Amino acid sequence: MDVREVPGVGAKTADRLAELDDPEQALSEGDVAAIARAPGISDGRAARIARAAIRHRHGDDGEFLATDRARELYRDALGLLQERAVTDYAARRLETLYPSASESRVAEVRGFAERAMGREPDPDVLEALAGVEPLEAPGDVRVRDRCLATSNAEAYSAARDAVPEMSVELVDDARGLAELARGYSTVVALDERFAGVEVEGDVRVEPRALDDPERIVPERTLAFFARNRGPLRAAAAVAREAGLDAPLEPDALDDALAELNDDGTVAGDEELRRLTDAVDDLDAAVSMAESVANDRLRAAIEDRDVTVEGADLLSLVERGAGVDSLLERELADEYAAAVDAARDHLVDALDLADHTDIARRAFADDPTFPVEHDERAVSRLREELTAARDRRATARKRDLAADLADLREPAHELVDAGLELDVELAVARFAADFDCTMPTFEGRGIAIEGGRSPLLDVPFEEVEPVDYGIEGVALLSGVNSGGKTSTLDLVGLVVVLGQMGLPVPAESARLERFEALHYQAKSQGTLDAGAFEATLREFGDLVVGSDRRLVLVDELESITEPGASAVIIAGILEALAEGDSTAVFVSHLAAEIRAECTIDVTVDGIEAVGLEDGELVVNRSPRKDHLARSTPELIVEKLARGGDAEDGAFYEALLAKFDGGESR
Numbered sequence: 001m002d003v004r005e006v007p008g009v010g011a012k013t014a015d016r017l018a019e020l021d022d023p024e025q026a027l028s029e030g031d032v033a034a035i036a037r038a039p040g041i042s043d044g045r046a047a048r049i050a051r052a053a054i055r056h057r058h059g060d061d062g063e064f065l066a067t068d069r070a071r072e073l074y075r076d077a078l079g080l081l082q083e084r085a086v087t088d089y090a091a092r093r094l095e096t097l098y099p100s101a102s103e104s105r106v107a108e109v110r111g112f113a114e115r116a117m118g119r120e121p122d123p124d125v126l127e128a129l130a131g132v133e134p135l136e137a138p139g140d141v142r143v144r145d146r147c148l149a150t151s152n153a154e155a156y157s158a159a160r161d162a163v164p165e166m167s168v169e170l171v172d173d174a175r176g177l178a179e180l181a182r183g184y185s186t187v188v189a190l191d192e193r194f195a196g197v198e199v200e201g202d203v204r205v206e207p208r209a210l211d212d213p214e215r216i217v218p219e220r221t222l223a224f225f226a227r228n229r230g231p232l233r234a235a236a237a238v239a240r241e242a243g244l245d246a247p248l249e250p251d252a253l254d255d256a257l258a259e260l261n262d263d264g265t266v267a268g269d270e271e272l273r274r275l276t277d278a279v280d281d282l283d284a285a286v287s288m289a290e291s292v293a294n295d296r297l298r299a300a301i302e303d304r305d306v307t308v309e310g311a312d313l314l315s316l317v318e319r320g321a322g323v324d325s326l327l328e329r330e331l332a333d334e335y336a337a338a339v340d341a342a343r344d345h346l347v348d349a350l351d352l353a354d355h356t357d358i359a360r361r362a363f364a365d366d367p368t369f370p371v372e373h374d375e376r377a378v379s380r381l382r383e384e385l386t387a388a389r390d391r392r393a394t395a396r397k398r399d400l401a402a403d404l405a406d407l408r409e410p411a412h413e414l415v416d417a418g419l420e421l422d423v424e425l426a427v428a429r430f431a432a433d434f435d436c437t438m439p440t441f442e443g444r445g446i447a448i449e450g451g452r453s454p455l456l457d458v459p460f461e462e463v464e465p466v467d468y469g470i471e472g473v474a475l476l477s478g479v480n481s482g483g484k485t486s487t488l489d490l491v492g493l494v495v496v497l498g499q500m501g502l503p504v505p506a507e508s509a510r511l512e513r514f515e516a517l518h519y520q521a522k523s524q525g526t527l528d529a530g531a532f533e534a535t536l537r538e539f540g541d542l543v544v545g546s547d548r549r550l551v552l553v554d555e556l557e558s559i560t561e562p563g564a565s566a567v568i569i570a571g572i573l574e575a576l577a578e579g580d581s582t583a584v585f586v587s588h589l590a591a592e593i594r595a596e597c598t599i600d601v602t603v604d605g606i607e608a609v610g611l612e613d614g615e616l617v618v619n620r621s622p623r624k625d626h627l628a629r630s631t632p633e634l635i636v637e638k639l640a641r642g643g644d645a646e647d648g649a650f651y652e653a654l655l656a657k658f659d660g661g662e663s664r
């Protein structure tokens, strides 16, 4: 699929999508996560692009939801699904499910939904899913201790593109390389011609370095895993808990991540920690070692009586010799022991078994009091330790990055599998929460058994099941608050969900595959002339179309005065009956409309089966071919039956008028 063919994808978006590894595949699979990885494309936009691409693939015009109320029902259905998604990703991905007239699209989602309904929503999996999110590219990674060098302008710009984390320097010759080697701890030269050049410092000639940039910048891989550690661990937990057929062993990923710190440095390496601590604690350990020596020496001096013969003292004073000479002569052994103690302390405190020689040189053999360290020797020790630390860190980074680089693709797949599982679990939970079944698509019209709308204003467990079927056009009559609007909503919802390819809240449902859903909600009172005309025009457009549509209309009579309404509705029904539409018109004027119709229109009714404590007891399933009695009629009947002798005749007479009306 060419991305530019997708409706709504302009040149700018196409350029952004082109940055993806495989934009065509992302679009053809409706893969919201992959699309959202394109720069500047939000999750919401990615969902819209994915939906447009799916429509395009199925040759679907996307006109199924033809009215505001139809669109509202879809949004409500989507909301119920999205409430059951744990991740934001799954909520977005669910937006790619939409009611479609395309048989192939419906079949595609039905396959997915059937698989999803086989999933068991395990609370541990849902908890683990909370931490899963699409993986992100790491923020800015800067590498300062290494640089790339080349004398070739083309290689220079290729290197800048391939390794933006590192400086790339243009050099003319070996002198240039040598200069760089003084400023960077490692220089990677890209030109073959530098092979064999003798330069001081760590200069490597690697003409193929750009083939595998992550090898010269292991930080890139490490930063990616450090940045995404949370979602990766969560995805590993999901795979483990859900027993997913994972593209990598979740434990292996956990183990690899355990070797990484949040800042992308290597964790858990004893040797590196020892060297790092040694560099950090060097000054403190040296001064502590000095104290150790001086305390010992001071104690030794205090304990000693030094006898100096007069002649010796004279000669010492004449030579201007200080106490050092005295120390050397009289306390040589004590001094040597004190310095030894200082050296041992330094080696032990910093665990410098493999740097013993240079560490011991930090304290010279020449006697002084107080004992002082040799600054030059300490500086050299510091340099050696720092270099050893950096070498170790780089080697470990490279090893760990090499292990992790192989896990990168499977890690993406693991996270994607977790996110897709969340989409499936949202559908599974929706189906379980609302006792759903997959509808069948056959025949004309619809037939719902045991339908229970989750959109009612009563808790779902209290929703009474409704059986209702229609073929052709029908009027739906019934008592006030009997459930007429709710029945239209149920029919609309079942059709919307069914044509999304999803299960529907019913014991069973047989549906015709419609090309559009027109659902006209009840208008809030009489319309002015302009609005009335606009509404009539809508119906004008509707009846001339030849599509197989489902038309649901709620109390259209309220748009104008009752007499005119009955005539208009009768006319619309006649026109619809001539076409291929299936229609239900809820109306309190069913008898009047039927009287105006030149065709034999079915009138179904939601009946009150009685009055209980002043409340109507209703059978929520419409009775076929039955004009339900209205609430006023029921009240009159109640009065006629229970009234006293005086006004009883009056109510009887009223009731007789109703009966007469029904028989019209």
Ligand SMILES: Nc1ncnc2c1ncn2[C@@H]1O[C@H](COP(=O)(O)OP(=O)(O)OP(=O)(O)O)[C@@H](O)[C@H]1O
Binding pocket: 456, 457, 458, 462, 463, 464, 465, 466, 478, 479, 480, 481, 482, 483, 484, 485, 486, 487, 620
């Ligand atoms: N199947 C059902 N199960 C339980 N309660 C229901 C059911 N259908 C409807 N109700 C309850 O009845 C109320 C009224 O339903 P609805 O608005 O559909 O009636 P209506 O016949 O369209 O009313 P009106 O004649 O006033 O337009 C709903 O708000 C809901 O509380």
